Amino acid sequence: MSNSFGQLFRITTFGESHGKSIGVIIDGCPAGIDFNLDFIVSELNRRRPGQSSITSQRKEDDYPEVLSGVYEGKTTGAPVCIVIANKDQKSADYAHIASQFRPSHADYTYFIKYGTRDFRGGGRSSARETANWVAAGAVAKMLLKRVGIHITAYVSSVGDIVLKKNYKVLNLSEAEQNIVRCPDPASADQMIELIKKIRKQGDTIGGVVSCVAENMIPGLGEPVFNKLHAALGHAMMSINAVKGFEYGSGFAGTKMKGSQHNDQIISEKGKVTTRTNFSGGIQGGISNGADIYFNVAFKPVATLMIDQESLNEAGEQVIIQGKGRHDPCVVPRAVPIVEAMAALVIADFVMISQSTKLGALSDHK
Amino acid sequence: MSNSFGQLFRITTFGESHGKSIGVIIDGCPAGIDFNLDFIVSELNRRRPGQSSITSQRKEDDYPEVLSGVYEGKTTGAPVCIVIANKDQKSADYAHIASQFRPSHADYTYFIKYGTRDFRGGGRSSARETANWVAAGAVAKMLLKRVGIHITAYVSSVGDIVLKKNYKVLNLSEAEQNIVRCPDPASADQMIELIKKIRKQGDTIGGVVSCVAENMIPGLGEPVFNKLHAALGHAMMSINAVKGFEYGSGFAGTKMKGSQHNDQIISEKGKVTTRTNFSGGIQGGISNGADIYFNVAFKPVATLMIDQESLNEAGEQVIIQGKGRHDPCVVPRAVPIVEAMAALVIADFVMISQSTKLGALSDHK
């Protein structure tokens, strides 16, 4: 059951990085949604390695094949299965670590849990899996389009280079104009420079992805154990290499007084809104209609081009060699993944919210 | 379904702060666990208001009544229902806000979502609910006792007063020796002083609760959508007033290089372990046997003793008066809540982990 996510708009995924293919079943997508395969391809292209000089040079030419659930350009209400073939597998790249535990990878924990592991590319623990999420998230975005909700993520820090500007003063669409996906060109340049320097060292660096959901519907979120931000947090913490999640004021809010932090409720053009938005668009786990914004912390990639000491399955000390094709910094490619997971969560809550509408219930009669 | 949490060790809760009582059903607790009612009482006492000079003076003399699932001192495998009566309800305290939306409370979002609200004490959005979690968490701790896992939370910051010491150099059991629940006496004094000052101002302040799970079993956690840290994050984000969650290196890890951050795997007395533990005891969503540690960010309490501008249900501007009995800082009382939610998550994963043990399967034959 642990390979499914969501309640009504629910995905179930499969696939290892070096198997025949990976894929996702989207179960619960309503019938009649306009299905745009090109959009899925373009979202996958935003995620794939090899897209720029600061990402892994591995080539995953991801082409999503839709096996079910779509007929004449629309979803049918049946489960939508999307499969993506694994093409550029170089299992040989992994032969040297077949019985070694790479530091801060999942090699040891998979071995101890499952008693076996598919060492080629990390098997199920590989970030290859996130291609499934991006494909499914693209379908969730198609649904959200009908209700007008728009989700945008961007890189807000790489190592010590931190974008200090609030998303409100940024033009978020600029994020896609540079290879690091930071909407502030000056910061973007610094980030790119840092990543290049780190890569030369054979090292890696962490960073933060920020995300904003605009044109939100109020009333989404299901207290007490399915609060909107708890589900978003769960989704983000599911992404490989994530170490933290905060929304609204986040950790900085812990240093504030209530008199500073409380969002005064006001009426603007006859609409209820708030003067500030430290709440991050969510109160008591339910959206209030204001923008939702949150940050996701990514650790530095664990695969280095530097030799490291470790153990093998026999418990002997070994040297893990720095080889392979990996990202020096994961955040630029994580941007579409964060968006996808956010879209999956919010689409699900839109549907859950629908289920309790009494007006609609009476229409049946 | 949103009032249930957990998969095999699963709780379902009910109750408003000003109804007759609140309660929790624990479904899936194995039969034969030693059931200690006194322990539940002591855990509830750690959470209840009125326990010290820096918490709310509201009195909740919480006595858990066990309605089912326990027979002759042991769990029977049937659902355990624990009910806690609401005694010290002063609904009159809330009359003045019956139709007003308190800033940064859930008043407006509940109103917009449910079309109605039980204004007395925040209804379902009240932190009163967390008494259910503490009671259920105490039962989870009884189960964890059998496998030796031990969970301890403590206050690591209040406003700007930050405990900078690593949990390894602290004596965590000292946390319960002072009213702010910080294991470093010097920091504790400063925190208490700050809270008292803030309260005098009629204001509130945020803070951070840290938590450690020791003597962990390796192999807990279910990739890819039920990773151990994702479930912990979901649990923590469910707690009222929480704005962020990080584990292991957390947000600080985003500024580190891979060569600093990677935990070198070593053999110590024939046991696999790591030289550092930036991973926070979890790799690829699965525990590796090292300590799990994480931080939970709490915003300042939204109820102030200061007047605030807001709107009422009719959309008219009103002044919300500062009245009632509330905490100037929520983190000291949040400590047992964080522990309880962590215990619920880990107990659940212990059971899930059991379900796949092939050796045990063969024993059936």
Add this chain to the structure above:
Amino acid sequence: MSNSFGQLFRITTFGESHGKSIGVIIDGCPAGIDFNLDFIVSELNRRRPGQSSITSQRKEDDYPEVLSGVYEGKTTGAPVCIVIANKDQKSADYAHIASQFRPSHADYTYFIKYGTRDFRGGGRSSARETANWVAAGAVAKMLLKRVGIHITAYVSSVGDIVLKKNYKVLNLSEAEQNIVRCPDPASADQMIELIKKIRKQGDTIGGVVSCVAENMIPGLGEPVFNKLHAALGHAMMSINAVKGFEYGSGFAGTKMKGSQHNDQIISEKGKVTTRTNFSGGIQGGISNGADIYFNVAFKPVATLMIDQESLNEAGEQVIIQGKGRHDPCVVPRAVPIVEAMAALVIADFVMISQSTKLGALSDHK
């Protein structure tokens, strides 16, 4: 998780027959439903023992106490907890079987599964639990009232006395006019006579409850694993003593030819309908708007007033004495239970059906 039922309109129950009380949490009930406590009482009265000369003389004066989720006569969207105290417990009645396994009871299986058992009244396996279901089902009926769906169950056989008439030619409301709950007065008399005769023998007898859902909404049911009839079957098979379930033509349909069995689709007053209804109102797992009807088979009650041979926990042969207060035939009291479970299933599917309505989705914008 096994004490919860339903997906969006979801109940979780607790309680043993001889504990302090039993109860149910209804999670997911929409806000704003008119809540009628008297109706719950009247439904419980239809189920309770001691209501007539052919039921158990045990007295359960069931009074439902609503602990949460209702405010000023309406549901609030919060979980509704209903608790029913156990009053007429005579644990002494069970002392003689404390360590004995009653034939065809759950004594042995509970003992083997849980390693312990609360022998008093069967613990969790007691039909006392069904009072929870009737209470929750009454709330489901309140929801179904808004959409106009009406559910009626009745006794259609007791032992060899079989009501051969189709429900269409019966006046179902007459079922409540006699103590056996058969809508055909002549058959009812025969059934009552048979039950009285059986009781005199200290024996028990089985029977069938039939159920009809009228004024159905088309489109309810979720293929492929949550077909409407599969969920109804699951619900009915959950009721104590049930051995079988069939809907529409049922087992008799296995002897028919397709040319006889197919329901010809016709237009009647501009509405799509069928000439016959062997389908039982469901095709491909989805309601077609025609009446749903089904039968539920109940075995004879296992508790006899006749001595029986058996084993005790030590594996020694013992004589189980015929004692206690039990029903000679369970079907009259099962009628409201069958209705309640059907209401829970259908209310759930109404809500699930709501969740995918695209028109409503667009209204958000």
Add this chain to the structure above:
Amino acid sequence: MSNSFGQLFRITTFGESHGKSIGVIIDGCPAGIDFNLDFIVSELNRRRPGQSSITSQRKEDDYPEVLSGVYEGKTTGAPVCIVIANKDQKSADYAHIASQFRPSHADYTYFIKYGTRDFRGGGRSSARETANWVAAGAVAKMLLKRVGIHITAYVSSVGDIVLKKNYKVLNLSEAEQNIVRCPDPASADQMIELIKKIRKQGDTIGGVVSCVAENMIPGLGEPVFNKLHAALGHAMMSINAVKGFEYGSGFAGTKMKGSQHNDQIISEKGKVTTRTNFSGGIQGGISNGADIYFNVAFKPVATLMIDQESLNEAGEQVIIQGKGRHDPCVVPRAVPIVEAMAALVIADFVMISQSTKLGALSDHK
């Protein structure tokens, strides 16, 4: 969520009869199970059309492709995805019914529910889907092999030809020796003759499949809402064309007295057993170690070679022509499907049962 089945051993399926392929993800299968692809193929061959003179002449040369979750002949703990291509699709066969509602098919209900339908072969409502279940069931059987449980289904009636012998006096392995899959050769001949006669008439006929699970583990099943027989019933009612389910004494049990029906508990060679087994191996929803047996009622196939009146989407009266390649009687091919669903249910309960074993819990320490 409605395309998933099971809790810990959980399948999620996709695919329409006339799409590119169908498939199933098995999530939760423990690591280390011996994986036998040939066995899956042989099970699919038992289900496929065209296997004998009394089944549909449609050819589905089902070859299961395993995309994930298996490595070097063993399951890895990762989700196992099995895809089966659709090869012998003749969409043209369905062109004549593109906008017509076939009587007693799901055409009308899918249309009303989803607002659209993929008319080619019934889309998602096609029995083609059951190939997924047979493939997944084969994997469940691999798991059950480790615990020794053995499941066998067979045809026990076709129309009026009823096999009256109890399974105990039959040699169940003989079922696979004839094309109707009835273990009694004399009855088998009569059934085959009847099916051939019916087919000549262009008509169809119903029947019953019986199933036995031998060498059962006691203690499987999760009261109160996941009783073993309720889950089996749910599984069987999910199969296309099923109208009823009964276990143990079933509907016949409703005519029995308690003194006849109760299974006397005895000790046989130091093992607890019962003199009779009207309970069908399950008491209180939990297996007692005796054989489980149950019957599944199948209606006559709805597709006839005879013209039928019906309506089209515009509400106009039309004649549905009898064309295509269909089974005159579904029960012979349903045998492996019934076995597969039973295996899925029981494998799931074996795993759930594992999760609560306290002895194993203590082993962790």
